Amino acid sequence: DSGVTQTPKHLITATGQRVTLRCSPRSGDLSVYWYQQSLDQGLQFLIQYYNGEERAKGNILERFSAQQFPDLHSELNLSSLELGDSALYFCASSVGFSNQPQHFGDGTRLSIL
Amino acid sequence: DAKTTQPNSMESNEEEPVHLPCNHSTISGTDYIHWYRQLPSQGPEYVIHGLTSNVNNRMASLAIAEDRKSSTLILHRATLRDAAVYYCILRDFSGSARQLTFGSGTQLTVLP
Numbered sequence: 001d002s003g004v005t006q007t008p009k010h011l012i013t014a015t016g017q018r019v020t021l022r023c024s025p026r027s028g029d030l031s032v033y034w035y036q037q038s039l040d041q042g043l044q045f046l047i048q049y050y051n052g053e054e055r056a057k058g059n060i061l062e063r064f065s066a067q068q069f070p071d072l073h074s075e076l077n078l079s080s081l082e083l084g085d086s087a088l089y090f091c092a093s094s095v096g097f098s099n100q101p102q103h104f105g106d107g108t109r110l111s112i113l
Numbered sequence: 114d115a116k117t118t119q120p121n122s123m124e125s126n127e128e129e130p131v132h133l134p135c136n137h138s139t140i141s142g143t144d145y146i147h148w149y150r151q152l153p154s155q156g157p158e159y160v161i162h163g164l165t166s167n168v169n170n171r172m173a174s175l176a177i178a179e180d181r182k183s184s185t186l187i188l189h190r191a192t193l194r195d196a197a198v199y200y201c202i203l204r205d206f207s208g209s210a211r212q213l214t215f216g217s218g219t220q221l222t223v224l225p
Contacts, residue, residue: 002156033212043157043200045212056211090156092213099145099206102213104156 006105018079025093032074038087122220125191133186135201143207150197196223
């Protein structure tokens with residue numbers, strides 16, 4: 001058990017809809033990272049927050065947004081969903097940023113019908 | 114980011130040692146070598162990391178070449194539970210690279 005909790009585990013929705021994925025980091029971790037894993041693109045970094053502030057951005061679409069709340073949990077919002085957004089979305093956390101190991105949750109599997 | 118090269122797949126017999134290679138010929142002086150693995154239906158899991166010296170922990174050992182252009186992750190006695198995709202990742206400890214950049218990794222199959 002990594003200590004990182006992601007909900008829901010599975011999500012099925014339709015094109016054009018909006019969903020919110022939630023992540024609770026390990027106790028004491030201030031950094032949260034979001035990654036997307038699809039069959040054709042592999043694991044790709046989306047965005048990172050540190051203590052409530054955005055710190056790094058990767059290949060995140062404009063239709064996607066995220067935030068980290070004062071209690072350090074994070075939410076990833078995906079809107080105007082397309083078939084290609086079907087993927088596993090992982091959240092990871094670490095104590096700080098830079099070189100500390102990241103601890104991953106078990107992911108949310110998003111299926112767009 | 115400096116790139117790594119790993120074999121697509123490897124096989125091992127249960128209870129035998131496994132040596133997973135990684136080439137990183139363009140590694141810079143500020144890059145740490147990290148290894149993560151991903152078991153089926155799970156998120157990636159941190160395994161080990163090092164800079165110059167060999168490192169050991171409860172999961173594995175990391176052997177780093179003297180010129181740092183290659184490294185080897187060593188699982189001392191493979192179990193069926195070690196079947197996973199293993200990722201070798203370079204991370205700049207100077208603070209500029211915060212995210213993990215995953216390649217395609219090595220799919221390890223452990224045979225009973």
